[in-house]
Amino acid sequence: MPKVTFITPENETITIENAEGTLMEIATFNDVDGIEGACGGVCSCATCHVRIPAEWQAKVGPASEAEQGIFDFMEEAGPDSRLGCQIEMREELDGLVVHVAGDEE
Amino acid sequence: MSMDPFAEGREGSGVLRVETEGAPVAMLLRMQDVRKAAKDWKTYSSDLAPDIVIHSEADVRSVRQLPIECDPPDHTDYRALVQPLFDRPNKDPEYKAEIETLVDQMVADLVHESECEIVRGFALPLQSKALARLLSVPDSEADVWIQWGVHVFYDRDEAETEKNPLEAYTGEMFRKAEENPGEDFFSHLNQLHFRGRPLTFEEKQGFANVTFAGGRDTVINTISGIFAYLAEHPETLQQLKQDRSLILPAVEEFVRYVSPLTAIARKCPHATALPDGSEVSEGNRIAMCWPSANRDASVFSNPDEVVLDRKPNPHISFGFGKHNCLGAPHARLILRSLLTSLCDRVDEIQVLKKVAKLEEESSFTRENGYEQLNVKLLGNS
Ligand code: HEM
Numbered sequence: 001m002p003k004v005t006f007i008t009p010e011n012e013t014i015t016i017e018n019a020e021g022t023l024m025e026i027a028t029f030n031d032v033d034g035i036e037g038a039c040g041g042v043c044s045c046a047t048c049h050v051r052i053p054a055e056w057q058a059k060v061g062p063a064s065e066a067e068q069g070i071f072d073f074m075e076e077a078g079p080d081s082r083l084g085c086q087i088e089m090r091e092e093l094d095g096l097v098v099h100v101a102g103d104e105e
Numbered sequence: 106m107s108m109d110p111f112a113e114g115r116e117g118s119g120v121l122r123v124e125t126e127g128a129p130v131a132m133l134l135r136m137q138d139v140r141k142a143a144k145d146w147k148t149y150s151s152d153l154a155p156d157i158v159i160h161s162e163a164d165v166r167s168v169r170q171l172p173i174e175c176d177p178p179d180h181t182d183y184r185a186l187v188q189p190l191f192d193r194p195n196k197d198p199e200y201k202a203e204i205e206t207l208v209d210q211m212v213a214d215l216v217h218e219s220e221c222e223i224v225r226g227f228a229l230p231l232q233s234k235a236l237a238r239l240l241s242v243p244d245s246e247a248d249v250w251i252q253w254g255v256h257v258f259y260d261r262d263e264a265e266t267e268k269n270p271l272e273a274y275t276g277e278m279f280r281k282a283e284e285n286p287g288e289d290f291f292s293h294l295n296q297l298h299f300r301g302r303p304l305t306f307e308e309k310q311g312f313a314n315v316t317f318a319g320g321r322d323t324v325i326n327t328i329s330g331i332f333a334y335l336a337e338h339p340e341t342l343q344q345l346k347q348d349r350s351l352i353l354p355a356v357e358e359f360v361r362y363v364s365p366l367t368a369i370a371r372k373c374p375h376a377t378a379l380p381d382g383s384e385v386s387e388g389n390r391i392a393m394c395w396p397s398a399n400r401d402a403s404v405f406s407n408p409d410e411v412v413l414d415r416k417p418n419p420h421i422s423f424g425f426g427k428h429n430c431l432g433a434p435h436a437r438l439i440l441r442s443l444l445t446s447l448c449d450r451v452d453e454i455q456v457l458k459k460v461a462k463l464e465e466e467s468s469f470t471r472e473n474g475y476e477q478l479n480v481k482l483l484g485n486s
Contacts, residue, residue: 039437040354040356040357041353041416042358042417043419044357044417044418044420044423045429066417069137069140069419070140070419072137072140086417
């Protein structure tokens with residue numbers, strides 16, 4: 001079963017074993033600071049913004065058109081930005097590390 | 106008549122001009138244009154009291170609404186003051202349970218009555234009672250607000266409007282809370298400090314004003330919209346009952362589909378070029394048309410249909426960027442609880458009579474919610 005690590009803006013490290021569901025669901029279930037998931041995971045509220053380290057980007061994949069449409073107007077977003085609700089945990093992502101963006105808004 | 110009178114403009118120039126009280130407002134109709142304007146507060150400013158909605162509210166209120174009618178850096182600090190109050194749905198399980206119980210009791214009563222008018226008979230009291238819980242005031246206050254009607258500024262006979270009741274009411278509540286402080290919204294605001302000094306009376310009135318006005322007809326129109334839709338599409342209620350995991354995405358989809366707030370304005374401090382090549386002169390307003398952006402075919406497939414499990418659903422019914430809706434967690438909690446209770450208790454909804462509510466403007470007429478919606482509910486057998 002895959003394992004995922006969230007690094008919060010305060011540099012707290014939270015590792016979840018046997019992670020199932022989307023990164024947003026996993027983070028909110030485990031009270032990871034800075035991930036809210038207000039819209040329930042439909043890519044609307046952008047409160048599950050994470051950054052993907054370079055070494056994971058290929059496996060995780062790039063932002064979808066729906067995500068990019070939001071990131072285009074977020075000063076905080078960069079090329080490493082994804083929304084956690086759009087990333088489903090899977091075996092291939094075992095060991096994944098993501099940074100919680102923790103935007104101001 | 107249509108919920109989306111913007112299709113032609115959206116696919117055409119992308120801008121629809123409307124006139125309110127003789128002043129021009131250029132409405133942006135496309136998703137990316139609306140998002141861009143919502144983010145760019147230097148070009149599109151929120152420092153425009155009392156004109157944040159497309160019709161000036163100069164006649165119905167004297168205060169600047171906060172934190173909505175200001176720009177950063179003031180906005181950032183004002184918003185941070187009240188954010189924790191509005192975040193209760195995420196942080197306070199007791200409050201969440203209270204709302205769920207309230208909604209469930211009201212749905213149970215509705216099933217018991219069997220026939221009911223939804224707008225004033227259900228959605229308005231539900232909205233008021235839920236707000237009483239958010240603000241931690243007794244239910245008896247909600248009874249006062251219910252008297253004000255569906256829209257706190259406009260739902261009244263000309264004859265009875267000496268003066269709008271809202272400011273006098275909230276002013277009195279702040280004074281009472283001063284004498285007798287408690288755990289409620291008004292007492293809390295009395296204690297808040299903005300950059301080291303207490304909030305002024307006008308500032309407190311400004312926070313209270315949008316709290317009462319902003320979440321009222323929006324929530325009510327969404328609720329009546331959901332009832333009407335479920336009545337016309339009986340299979341939808343059955344689908345939700347069979348798969349409760351649809352409730353979260355369905356709420357977002359109903360909020361997108363209804364888009365109960367038609368437009369929010371911004372003021373251009375400088376002459377500004379619009380996407381259609383025209384120019385807004387210095388001091389004039391534009392507006393962001395949320396329902397139009399939410400049906401932009403370059404973002405949503407089958408935008409005119411309710412797709413219960415629509416994912417992704419990057420709608421902007423609650424706004425976009427710094428001013429995005431503070432009341433969204435509360436609104437979502439009410440709507441999620443409503444769908445849950447309807448699934449638990451109701452088998453079928455039939456419409457007996459409906460009168461759509463029309464927003465008639467100089468260049469468009471939009472259907473938004475209902476004036477009247479009489480339904481019959483068949484309970485779970
Ligand atoms: C379905 C229901 C609702 C919808 C569609 C809605 C929509 C919106 C939108 C589009 C904005 C952005 C305004 C802007 O950009 O200037 C907004 C802001 C706001 N809303 Fe809501 N709203 C809803 C319910 C509520 C409720 C229930 C409350 C209060 C209890 C509320 C309080 C506010 C406040 C205080 C702001 C200003 C936030 C700021 O300026 O930072 N809203 N709303």
